[in-house]
Amino acid sequence: MNKKYLLKNATIFDGAGSNPFNGNVLIENGKIVEVGNINNVDAEIIDINGKALAPGFIDMHSHDDVAMFIYPDMDFKLMQGVTTNVNGNCGSGVIPHSSADIVNWYPNLEGIPEWSSYGEYSDLVNKSKTSVHSAFLVGHGPIRKATTGNEERMPTKSEFDTMKAWIKEGMEEGAVGMSTGLIYEPGRYSNTEELIELTKTISPYNGVYFSHMRNEAGNLIQSVEETIKIGEEAGCSIEISHHKVSGQENWGKSVESLNTIDEARSRGLNVHSDQYPYNAGSTSLFALVQNNAFTTGDGGMGSQTGDKVTIAGSSVDPSLVGKTLGDLCDEFDLPEQEAAQKILKTDPGIFIVTEGMVEDDIARILAHPTTMIGSDGVPLPGNPHPRLYGCFPRVLGKYSREDGVISMEEAIHKMTGLSAEKANLNDRGLIKPGLNADIVIFDEDTIIDKATYDNPRVYPEGIIHIFVDGELSVKNGKQTEVRAGKVARRS
Numbered sequence: 001m002n003k004k005y006l007l008k009n010a011t012i013f014d015g016a017g018s019n020p021f022n023g024n025v026l027i028e029n030g031k032i033v034e035v036g037n038i039n040n041v042d043a044e045i046i047d048i049n050g051k052a053l054a055p056g057f058i059d060m061h062s063h064d065d066v067a068m069f070i071y072p073d074m075d076f077k078l079m080q081g082v083t084t085n086v087n088g089n090c091g092s093g094v095i096p097h098s099s100a101d102i103v104n105w106y107p108n109l110e111g112i113p114e115w116s117s118y119g120e121y122s123d124l125v126n127k128s129k130t131s132v133h134s135a136f137l138v139g140h141g142p143i144r145k146a147t148t149g150n151e152e153r154m155p156t157k158s159e160f161d162t163m164k165a166w167i168k169e170g171m172e173e174g175a176v177g178m179s180t181g182l183i184y185e186p187g188r189y190s191n192t193e194e195l196i197e198l199t200k201t202i203s204p205y206n207g208v209y210f211s212h213m214r215n216e217a218g219n220l221i222q223s224v225e226e227t228i229k230i231g232e233e234a235g236c237s238i239e240i241s242h243h244k245v246s247g248q249e250n251w252g253k254s255v256e257s258l259n260t261i262d263e264a265r266s267r268g269l270n271v272h273s274d275q276y277p278y279n280a281g282s283t284s285l286f287a288l289v290q291n292n293a294f295t296t297g298d299g300g301m302g303s304q305t306g307d308k309v310t311i312a313g314s315s316v317d318p319s320l321v322g323k324t325l326g327d328l329c330d331e332f333d334l335p336e337q338e339a340a341q342k343i344l345k346t347d348p349g350i351f352i353v354t355e356g357m358v359e360d361d362i363a364r365i366l367a368h369p370t371t372m373i374g375s376d377g378v379p380l381p382g383n384p385h386p387r388l389y390g391c392f393p394r395v396l397g398k399y400s401r402e403d404g405v406i407s408m409e410e411a412i413h414k415m416t417g418l419s420a421e422k423a424n425l426n427d428r429g430l431i432k433p434g435l436n437a438d439i440v441i442f443d444e445d446t447i448i449d450k451a452t453y454d455n456p457r458v459y460p461e462g463i464i465h466i467f468v469d470g471e472l473s474v475k476n477g478k479q480t481e482v483r484a485g486k487v488a489r490r491s
């Protein structure tokens with residue numbers, strides 16, 4: 001039941017990056033009806049007391065495609081102000097179901113429904129009553145796994161046809177674009193030509209090519225160039241996923257990676273990045289081993305040392321959680337590579353958190369006008385990376401208010417208006433009449449992330465109310481019973 005609310009006396013951040021202004025917002029039937037000096041209407045009045053009011057945050061880098069069925073509350077996202085997830089990043093996707101990257105990730109898939117098309121998947125998402133809206137990308141991983149597999153060769157004509165049919169079906173169902181994960185199986189076996197050929201399928205739909213690039217370390221610049229080339233030749237908009245510089249020997253390369261983006265934009269290309277603002281990443285231990293992180297360091301993640309790699313999740317052996325790979329090296333009396341291989345034998349799905357980035361690069365990337373915010377959070381059991389609970393408030397509290405890297409209105413633009421425009425989700429992202437009433441009300445003076453590496457499952461401070469589709473989903477800092485999330489289709 002949608003009610004009519006008058007949100008009075010708010011400091012309004014419109015999501016377009018404008019200076020904040022004081023005013024009232026009227027919402028009804030899930031939409032923003034009026035913004036300004038509204039009085040004398042018959043509506044439930046909520047006094048905002050001068051606190052900040054912004055569009056609901058759009059998480060450009062989500063992995064909740066399946067998690068939303070397991071955790072429909074989606075508290076980890078909603079409670080940080082996210083009202084729309086863009087799922088299907090890093091090449092992971094949900095079609096075909098049999099090849100989807102789900103099984104290794106979650107210990108218990110009971111109750112997870114089956115689907116055989118993006119259409120069926122979307123219907124299930126709409127029925128599943130989650131708290132956050134879900135946009136999706138077509139993931140390259142499962143469609144490649146189901147056709148060409150892990151073979152390092154060009155797909156055949158018929159394999160291409162099969163993959164393109166799946167991509168097309170996803171785009172027709174409203175996907176935002178396609179994603180690749182080029183350090184993972186099977187994405188790592190795909191060459192640039194294959195990816196250009198497939199990406200051409202999304203161009204007629206204004207789709208965006210998202211990529212977890214082949215290399216975020218020594219060959220970062222070549223990888224940015226490859227990503228841009230794929231989008232340019234396919235004729236579509238480009239998003240570099242979790243833009244970062246891994247490995248001490250590479251720190252500072254964000255100057256060049258951002259220059260490469262600027263140069264492409266000056267040629268008329270539509271290139272952006274998303275970012276989570278932390279100096280540690282998180283991925284599967286298997287990917288580190290496969291990308292030579294403990295041996296030559298010449299893979300996509302550079303060199304990693306055992307003391308910086310902490311086990312974040314294992315569905316087989318939870319006692320590993322919190323130990324570093326260095327601890328296990330001592331325990332087993334083995335070097336890093338072999339210690340990692342030993343524990344992967346019992347659980348190939350082990351997730352880790354690994355330190356490897358530096359503040360200068362993080363701040364430089366965040367300050368760049370083409371960077372948006374994406375949590376990359378993965379809601380696995382264990383000790384997930386704190387970005388799952390804290391990414392957005394951290395940008396607002398630490399990087400804007402405390403460190404002054406960007407203004408509050410820029411920070412909000414990077415998580416709302418800019419993201420909606422990039423993803424062609426034109427019904428959200430701004431405080432403007434006619435748009436969805438996805439709204440976050442927070443305290444500019446106190447908002448901050450509280451999730452840490454040791455204690456990641458902690459909600460941020462400073463979030464007051466959240467509306468999803470005009471329904472009060474968080475009230476006075478507490479999640480309500482409302483589950484108003486729906487599929488968010490490309491406009």
Ligand SMILES: [Zn+2]
Nearest residue numbers: 090212241242
């Ligand atoms: Zn990724």
